[in-house]
Amino acid sequence: MQVSQGEGTPAERSFTGAARRAQIIAATIETIAELGYGQTSFARIAERAGLSSTRLISYHFAGKDELMSAAVADFYHHIGQFMAGRMAGVTCARDALRTYITALVAYIADNRARMRAMMEIFLNFRDEGGASRSYDENEVLGHLQRILRDGQRGGEFRDFDTFVMAATVQRALDGLPFLLEARPDLDLAACAEELVTLFDLATRSGS
Amino acid sequence: MQVSQGEGTPAERSFTGAARRAQIIAATIETIAELGYGQTSFARIAERAGLSSTRLISYHFAGKDELMSAAVADFYHHIGQFMAGRMAGVTCARDALRTYITALVAYIADNRARMRAMMEIFLNFRDEGGASRSYDENEVLGHLQRILRDGQRGGEFRDFDTFVMAATVQRALDGLPFLLEARPDLDLAACAEELVTLFDLATRSGS
Amino acid sequence: MQVSQGEGTPAERSFTGAARRAQIIAATIETIAELGYGQTSFARIAERAGLSSTRLISYHFAGKDELMSAAVADFYHHIGQFMAGRMAGVTCARDALRTYITALVAYIADNRARMRAMMEIFLNFRDEGGASRSYDENEVLGHLQRILRDGQRGGEFRDFDTFVMAATVQRALDGLPFLLEARPDLDLAACAEELVTLFDLATRSGS
Amino acid sequence: MQVSQGEGTPAERSFTGAARRAQIIAATIETIAELGYGQTSFARIAERAGLSSTRLISYHFAGKDELMSAAVADFYHHIGQFMAGRMAGVTCARDALRTYITALVAYIADNRARMRAMMEIFLNFRDEGGASRSYDENEVLGHLQRILRDGQRGGEFRDFDTFVMAATVQRALDGLPFLLEARPDLDLAACAEELVTLFDLATRSGS
DNA sequence: CATGAATGAGCGTTCATTCAT
């Protein structure tokens, strides 16, 4: 009660406040997806969101950093729920890898703008020290590495460096939004199948 | 008074002029590699290059776009020569793929800053229309796709979508600079071997 | 609905209202004393007072001007009572001057933050016309000038310009908060004695 | 040669550049003297100086801090030369004190706006740590304290705390711009005589 | 070949204040 957040950041616990935040986050994602991170400013976001001034953004978020962090957190929540649902009930490692790939491709197909925006943020958003803040390899690759190690332990997968393999898988998937930009009519379902086969061959133990 | 070609861009055919351009390009690459594309400005580049004002940059390059294009062209020339030398004498497609991967990894290992800078430019540089200008899939992937198609034609490689495969290979390699950022002591030679094996398994036709 | 006086300023005659006003004034004084007038904003005051928004300040005070005026009035009331108590029973002018100096130094010693804040307000607070509103020489110097004139009339003090002398005495005292800032361990009692002697020598009639 | 100062701060060694800097400093002093430090912005300064945009200020000074520092340095240079000329040839300490007071009052009389501006800057300009940067007691009081100590050593002055006395003298003088604000027609020459007598009585050793 | 000077537009942020409950 009565915890101040420095004027600029009002209480998040409010219907209208949460709605405004969501609206601003949505406009932010759209703007980044379309114009890129570098061309995205509060003015551009406010314009897209139909806000009277950029002041409203500063009012709901402590600053640009918090806005971007909020957009990323929103994304993680969204994709996390999606992936958790798809991965449920998977038993063996090969199935897990296949499901991971197809599920992520499906997510990308349904969230092209969001994915483009997140790639932009991950690649451009840096904390004060200058380090890329968001593209935390460990966090992103952790899940994949676990699948791969499980598969090796169970004999399903051959012996390979799980870090390199996980990074390769993830980058193949992360690259799809860029591919889509160059070829908007790319058949993502077919892509998914190609990638599943590719990495199945690349990972499975001989015979 | 001297005739200049291209309005605002002085004669490129001059020893001192070319040297200045090279100096500015080098400073640009260093700045982008260290601070990222978004934090790179003419002021920052001039500071690093030891120039008294940004005017000299505007003098030698028509604008920011031309400067970036010049940096990219410089890179293409540099890497093109390197790769041509390594690929010379390769006979079969499997060898070509293996050589492509190991050569590119070697190049990355020796040009970390340059690679980081180029990745930044490719991901952030857009022409006036807003389209990502530099990451021209066809240009970058063309060589790889040719190798893959040759291998399929000759029966060395199985049947797969060469575009997806080429993109996957390329992104695995493009990702190394980022991996190096997170793990500066990564063993790139070992990585190369992992990737060679990975894509050999993924591409070769079942004997 | 309740009748408010002064549009926007709620009833001052209320226990909770007065308490809130006092709380806000206290936070204002602390903030100014610590950060200076220029860095003091409603946001910063609200933060220190533990208020959820600056709205509460605007609610209890018609504006920034009234808040500052209220803080000054509060100060005048506080110091007025203190000085009146100390000055009571003084008979001759030399004693009055001595008592004025020692009492004011004592007050300053016990109210450092408050004094710093008031100096900041006096020096920065201007009304709409741009004139320094608060450092009303007549009001502040009036008491001193009366003492000095009384002393001249009674033959205790030599002939001097009472305005200049009063201003010099007052500024010597007003300067102590600044001196304390530079030398926090300054011996204020000793200072008071120095100033008493200084101005006794400067004012008393020869022989 | 070719020392970069971060684009915004061009070489000071240039006729036109130095003139511009002087012009901007003059406009800054006028603006502060009239509106006070808090109401002084780049926009207001540019307006008074007749500049096309505030950009020109940022171009010639690295930032607000450097502008203020430059104004203060300018003032120190100006007043330093003036005082040095007046203090030349002074022999005894009583003369030195008298000359210091009369000379400073004369300077103030001829530089009212400048003095008001400097008082504003000294009282409001703080470095990043929040400490009042400019009103360095030691630097300002040093000269006075030296005069006072010399007088004590030579037997001209009685025994008193030179720090308190110096601060009292200085504050009496520093206060004149404020007095002038309240009473624009104040006779400064008479003031000077009053102060000379006041501090002569307060300091001299009993004959 | 080079450069000092200047520029308008835009940046994220903070300001005290008002609206509507």
Added chain:
DNA sequence: TATGAATGAACGCTCATTCAT
């Protein structure tokens, strides 16, 4: 009595670029 939401204006500052020599 209190509060969350919203606001236009202004802040210092940086941007790539152009002018004039």
